[in-house]
Amino acid sequence: MDALAEAVLAGASRDELLSKEVPAEYLATYLHEDDVQMFGGTADKDVRRSLRVGRVPMPELAPDEALVAVMASSINYNTVWSAMFEPLPTFGFLHRFGRQGGFAARHDRPHHVVGSDGAGVIVRVGSGVRHWKVGDHVVISPAYVDDQEAATHADGMLGAEQRAWGFETNFGGLAHYTVVRVSQLVAKPTHLSWEEAASVTLCGGTAYRMLVGDHGARIKQGDIVLIWGATGGLGAYAVQLVKAGGGIPIGVVSSAEKERVLRRLGCDVVINRDELGLGNGTESPDEMIDAGRRLGRRIRAEVGEDPHVVFDYVGSATFGISVFVVRKGGVVVTCGSSTGFQHQYDNRYLWMNLKRIIGSHVANLQEQVECNRLVQLGRLAPALSTVYPLDEVGEATRLVQTNRHIGKVGVLCLAPRTGLGVTDPALRAQIGEERLTPLLEPSVPRQSPRPTPIAV
Structure with a gap:
């Protein structure tokens, strides 16, 4: 480990961090x-084959950027897409970005450092940075925006140059260091540990924009919200946000184990989709309508009404329903389509019933700050269920690829073990350990002494 990383782990002061040289290379996924082309003709595109962990060159820092020592990160489905080279290899994104020249050219490399979540310590800032300093503890939003675009000032997600950090840019978060725009x-x-904090930003912020923010559904007290994949990273935050806003979450899951976990999360109504034959991705349009009728009857039997909002990131298998x-x-x-991007639905039920479809993507900075405030207040808990060390990132990503995970899968980067990074233990005690780890089984130790997978 390099001297700067050692200083970060030792809790060094700002001056001490500045005195350490930035390494020329760093460990990254x-x-x-x-x-x-490695998966050509292969049915199972196993991401463990394509993801590498090794040393890569340290990029130069732009004036509006920060270099962050990443203590922990987490797995998102965009890393699965990247590692499968689907629907397109992400190197195409890097090539197009690099053609802009200037600092953008750094991103066009034959290697792509992936990962769109991170929590860590700022170790350098660019010459144009005003509001952050070396030594600050931060989490990282995946929304990489251009503040010189006019549309960005209306909504950071509307700019033509908005990109997903670690997916459409290089230098992502599954590494010892990352370069980000401030x-x-x-x-x-x-009150959160590094791995807990690193599990919130992408999925928590995305769910906040979809449900609470001005650009989403804007749920209100009493709203019934149907949530597909309710024990996934996005779904687990959606359940909490609906509950916190006085709504009624109805969670759809795919197994008895996930039913049990979802009830522990406090979901009002839990539906096992396999019991109703829902969302298998093989239904014809008529069969999808029949599935919708079965689901509607079940929802009305439980709460007496149809849902005001449906939270759907599953895609082709569920969208028509x-x-x-x-x-x-x-x-x-x-906000996504993990089962396929081509959606079919019967438009009669949309136009004649004045329904609306809202597309949503990540979250702007203000939405991230508002979501983070709920976390700081203890109103929103991390959806972390499992933690892997960086050298097992392939296994962690495979877990998400095969849908064998619950909630968020964390990855320790520079942090040597779980449970580190808490700077307000009194607040943590006040909120309560069980409240902060709702997706961990009660029998599982709440803080593992070593960076190995924690079973759900």
Whole structure:
């Protein structure tokens, strides 16, 4: 480990961190352009084959950027896409970005450091940075925006140059260091460990924009919200946000184990989709309507009404059901398509019933700050269930690829073990350990003494 990383781990002061030299190379999870065709003709595109962990060159810092020593990160589905080279190899994103020249050219490399979540310590800032300093503890938003675009000032997600950090840019978070624009930085919640904090920003912020923010469904007290994949990273935050806002979450899951976990999370109504034959991705349009009728009957039996909002990131396997089942005048809000991007639905049920579909993508900085405030207040808990060390990042990503995970899968980067990084233990005690780890089984130790997988 380099001297700067050692200083970070020792809790060094700002002056001490500045006195240490930035290393020329660092350890990172990356893909290599030479491997883009490796899965040709392969049915199982096992991401453990494409993800590499090794040393990569340290990039130069731009004036509006910060170098962050990453203590922990987490796995998101975009890393699965990257590692499968689907739907397109991400090197195409890097090539196009690099053609802009200037500091953008750094991103066009034959290796792509991936990862769109991170929590850590700022160790350098660019010459144009005003509001952050070396030594600050931060979490990182994946929204990489250009503040010189006019649209960005209306909503950071509307700019033509908005990108997903660690997916459409290089130097992502599954590494010992990352380079980010300071417009991505949010103060780390003081009562959370590094791995807990690193599990919130992408999924928590995305769910906040979809449900609470001005650009999403804008749920209110009493709203019934149907949440597909309710024990996934996005779904677990959606359940909490609906509960915190006085709504009624209805969670859909795929197993008895996930039913049990979701009830522990406090979801009002839990539906096992396999019991109703829902969302298998093989339904014809008519079969999808029949599935919607079965689901609608079940929801009305439980709460007496159709849902006001459907939270859908599953995609082709569920979207037609979502459009059918949401009430007249209701909203389907979508941010992704893990089962496929081509959606089919019967438009009669949309237009004749005045329903709406809202597309949503990540969250702007203000939405991230508002979501982070809920975390700091103890109103929103990390969805972390499992933690892996960086050298087992392939296994961690495979868990998400095969949908065998619950909540968020964390990855320790520079942090040598779980449970580190808490700077307000009194607040942590006040909120309560069980409240902060709702997706861990009660029998599992709340703080593992070593960086190995924690079973759910």
